[in-house]
Amino acid sequence: MKNFPKRSARPDVMKVLADARPDALDPSRLTDPTRQQQDFARIVAETAAETADGHVTRRRNGFRPLGAVALVAVAASVVAVVGTVDRQAPADVPAAQPRTSGVSQSPGAPADVRVDGHIELLSAARKAETAPAEGTYWQTTTESENVDVAEADGQVFAVHTTSTEEWSVGVRPGTGSLMISGLHSVTEPRTAADEARWKAAGAPRTVEIETGQKSGTLKRGYAMGTGRPTVMRTNIADKIYAVGPDNVSYKQLRALPSTSEGLRRYLEELYARDNGADSGTSGRSTWMLRQAGNLVTMPVKPAVRAAAYRIMADLPGVHVVGHVTDPLGREGVGVEFPGTYRTPLGTTKQRLVVDPATGAMLSDQLLLVEPSARAEAAGLKAGTSVNYQATTRMSWGEHQITVPKNAHS
Numbered sequence: 001m002k003n004f005p006k007r008s009a010r011p012d013v014m015k016v017l018a019d020a021r022p023d024a025l026d027p028s029r030l031t032d033p034t035r036q037q038q039d040f041a042r043i044v045a046e047t048a049a050e051t052a053d054g055h056v057t058r059r060r061n062g063f064r065p066l067g068a069v070a071l072v073a074v075a076a077s078v079v080a081v082v083g084t085v086d087r088q089a090p091a092d093v094p095a096a097q098p099r100t101s102g103v104s105q106s107p108g109a110p111a112d113v114r115v116d117g118h119i120e121l122l123s124a125a126r127k128a129e130t131a132p133a134e135g136t137y138w139q140t141t142t143e144s145e146n147v148d149v150a151e152a153d154g155q156v157f158a159v160h161t162t163s164t165e166e167w168s169v170g171v172r173p174g175t176g177s178l179m180i181s182g183l184h185s186v187t188e189p190r191t192a193a194d195e196a197r198w199k200a201a202g203a204p205r206t207v208e209i210e211t212g213q214k215s216g217t218l219k220r221g222y223a224m225g226t227g228r229p230t231v232m233r234t235n236i237a238d239k240i241y242a243v244g245p246d247n248v249s250y251k252q253l254r255a256l257p258s259t260s261e262g263l264r265r266y267l268e269e270l271y272a273r274d275n276g277a278d279s280g281t282s283g284r285s286t287w288m289l290r291q292a293g294n295l296v297t298m299p300v301k302p303a304v305r306a307a308a309y310r311i312m313a314d315l316p317g318v319h320v321v322g323h324v325t326d327p328l329g330r331e332g333v334g335v336e337f338p339g340t341y342r343t344p345l346g347t348t349k350q351r352l353v354v355d356p357a358t359g360a361m362l363s364d365q366l367l368l369v370e371p372s373a374r375a376e377a378a379g380l381k382a383g384t385s386v387n388y389q390a391t392t393r394m395s396w397g398e399h400q401i402t403v404p405k406n407a408h409s
Contacts, residue, residue, distance in 0.1 A: 117320035118313050120333040120356040125309035127359030129302045135396025138169045138299035145327065147190060147386040149345060149378045150198075150207035150222060157197040158190040158378040159207065159222065165389075168401040169240050171250040171299060177235035178401060185227035193379060210344040210374070229407040241298055244270030244291055250299065258303035260310040267291050267311070285315040285338050293335075293352050296361045297394060305359070312352075326353040326363035327388045345386050346372040363390040 147160045163185035169177040189195035198207075209222045234240070239247040244267070257263045271287055292308040300308075313320060317338035324334035330353070337350040347370040353362040365388035371380050380386070 117322035117333050120322050121309060121313040121320055121335065121354060123356040124333065124354045124359045125306040125313070127357065128296070128305040128309055129359075133396070134171070134299070135398060136170065136172050136175060137397045137400060138171060139393065139395060139397045139401065140167045140297065140391055141165070141393035142167075142389045142391050143328065144389045145385070145387070147345070147380070147384070148209040148222065149374050149380070150209050152198070152204045152207045153201035155197045155201040156374065156377045157194040157201075158375075158380055159187060159194065159198075159209075159224070160190045161185060161187040161227075163227070166401050167234070168397065169299070170235065170400070171240065173238075175400070176233060177240055178403065179232045179234050180229050180401065180403060180407060181232070182227050182229040183404070185229065187222070187224050187227065191379065229404050231403050231407040231409050241294075243295070245274040246270065253298060253300050256295070256300055256304045258301055258307060260307040260314075263295075263304065263307040264288075264311050283338075285317045288315055289318055289335070289337055289352075293361065293364070296354075297391070299396075309354070309359070324351075324353060326390055327365055327385050328363070328390045328392070330355065330362050330390075332356065332362050340369050341366075343386075344372065345375045345380065346370050348386065360394065361391060363388055365389075 142165045143162070144165060145160055145162050147158060150157055150159045163181065164183040165179065165181045166183065167177075167179045189198045198204075205224050206221045207224060208219050211218055211220060236247065238249040238251075240250055241248055241253065243253075257266050267288055270291070271284065275283075275287065289312055292311045295308040296305050312318065312335055319334075319336040319338075321334040321336065323331065325331050332353040332355045335352040335354060340347045340349045342348075343366075346368055348366045349369050350364070350366055352364050354360070355362050365385045368375065368380060368382055368384045368386055370382060371384070
């Protein structure tokens with residue numbers, strides 16, 4: 001397993017700004033005052049036009065934001081599956097608001113020197129402009145955790161499921177795509193205190209948890225212990241990913257617009273088809289951020305990956321925070337989605353963590369903002385990560401992954 005390297009020293013801010021300059025502001029294109037005024041008006045108009053609503057899909061055991069759009073055949077129809085944690089509609093979707101930029105103190109730096117998260121995200125865009133040559137299989141490995149609150153014999157305690165997932169996407173004619181989830185899966189009490197409460201309840205092998213539904217919350221049984229991995233074929237013919245409402249081939253991925261302006265227009269057209277009428281800036285930003293975040297983890301051209309990062313840095317309502325750590329302790333820049341989501345565990349927010357030194361997407365996680373009474377009773381506090389997927393490998397390979405003998409489909 002190849003881990004992403006640790007961050008290097010802080011990037012040269014002026015170089016990052018120069019490298020991140022939008023194509024429309026290239027001095028060679030600003031040929032006369034009239035052209036400059038037209039370009040300026042267009043840029044302002046594009047900025048003001050960011051609006052509308054996103055969508056949320058559901059998955060029982062965690063969410064799959066990092067480019068996870070598996071394609072499966074169900075009842076002879078093509079269905080794009082994007083898994084997410086069980087959650088309801090946004091709890092407090094804000095109205096259009098000025099762009100915010102989270103800043104934090106740089107370790108060891110003088111008191112008056114601060115690092116802007118947007119600058120670091122643009123540094124990630126610059127790093128993403130270089131990538132290894134193409135291969136046969138685009139492969140990712142992720143470590144995940146999903147937290148729930150369980151109840152047994154009057155005891156309330158937190159449990160978590162940890163597992164590994166391998167996804168190998170074939171891009172050459174005749175190759176297929178496989179996803180193996182639930183590798184090394186274990187469900188157990190989250191902390192020593194949780195284990196003590198679980199044992200006080202008789203250490204049951206099945207506990208009861210609450211799940212979010214449109215009609216409210218429902219209770220269901222939850223098996224403790226180890227689980228079997230699941231294998232799924234994720235391609236249909238040459239369609240290997242979903243981008244917005246469309247299933248796409250590798251050829252289509254490689255043909256995506258490679259400038260931030262062109263990629264933004266492409267995504268906005270998909271958004272219009274996927275969501276219909278606009279319904280607010282926050283929802284549109286959420287949808288655009290999800291799609292851009294997915295593209296970063298797909299085998300797109302380096303320039304497309306860089307353009308996706310620049311779109312992420314410029315979305316209204318998105319909070320970019322410097323100097324955060326992902327669930328595996330790796331340092332990066334945080335990109336937080338607009339608004340919050342209600343879940344049975346309380347109000348949550350979603351955060352991506354990007355390594356600006358390598359251009360790698362490190363993780364996608366759901367953080368508690370305000371725990372429910374039930375979650376508090378189980379010891380979960382604000383800031384707790386209740387669901388994450390952390391990428392530990394994302395690279396080309398020449399051989400398909402091996403399916404464990406005990407895997408089921």
